[in-house]
Amino acid sequence: MQAGEAVLRHEERPVVKSRLGQLIFWSRWLQLPIYLGLIVVQGVYAWKFLSSLWTLLSDLTVLTETEIMLSVLALIDVVMIANLLLMVTVGGYETFVSRLRIDNHPDQPEWLDHVNASVLKVKLSMAIISISSIHLLQTFINASKLSDHTIKWQLLLHLAFLLSAAAIAYTDKLLNSTLKH
Numbered sequence: 001m002q003a004g005e006a007v008l009r010h011e012e013r014p015v016v017k018s019r020l021g022q023l024i025f026w027s028r029w030l031q032l033p034i035y036l037g038l039i040v041v042q043g044v045y046a047w048k049f050l051s052s053l054w055t056l057l058s059d060l061t062v063l064t065e066t067e068i069m070l071s072v073l074a075l076i077d078v079v080m081i082a083n084l085l086l087m088v089t090v091g092g093y094e095t096f097v098s099r100l101r102i103d104n105h106p107d108q109p110e111w112l113d114h115v116n117a118s119v120l121k122v123k124l125s126m127a128i129i130s131i132s133s134i135h136l137l138q139t140f141i142n143a144s145k146l147s148d149h150t151i152k153w154q155l156l157l158h159l160a161f162l163l164s165a166a167a168i169a170y171t172d173k174l175l176n177s178t179l180k181h
Contacts, residue, residue, distance in 0.1 A: 125165035
């Protein structure tokens with residue numbers, strides 16, 4: 001191998017690395033259809049909410065207090081899932097794809113100012129616990145119609161969500177304290 005060939009091969013490596021890096025960085029846009037799909041799912045949940053609300057209002061005169069309470073909890077459940085979808089869509093896009101560039105917009109959510117993967121994980125785990133809590137409340141209100149086996153499994157799942165969220169928050173705290181030192 002001659003000296004000129006060695007220099008040429010050495011110069012080609014940064015170009016290849018640069019193109020590979022650009023390709024990897026560009027690949028984040030492959031998540032765009034996923035986030036657009038979550039927006040469609042958000043529309044599905046809006047429809048589900050309105051449909052359930054209409055059913056509740058239509059049947060209001062024949063429903064018992066317990067049935068009304070269960071219907072309201074079902075509506076709250078839909079809202080909580082929609083909030084979870086919104087957090088994943090907005091926070092995930094902002095964190096992993098591109099900035100939303102909505103600074104100084106009067107409707108910008110306050111939490112978006114300091115969103116990152118770690119904050120998003122904690123917020124999502126808290127949302128999942130909230131959704132699980134609504135389901136657990138529905139279970140206890142409707143306990144007479146459910147088997148003990150079902151109630152125990154729902155309670156165990158809720159406790160697993162709580163432990164998972166605590167572990168995520170603790171890990172986040174450890175990482176942040178390590179980064180500050």
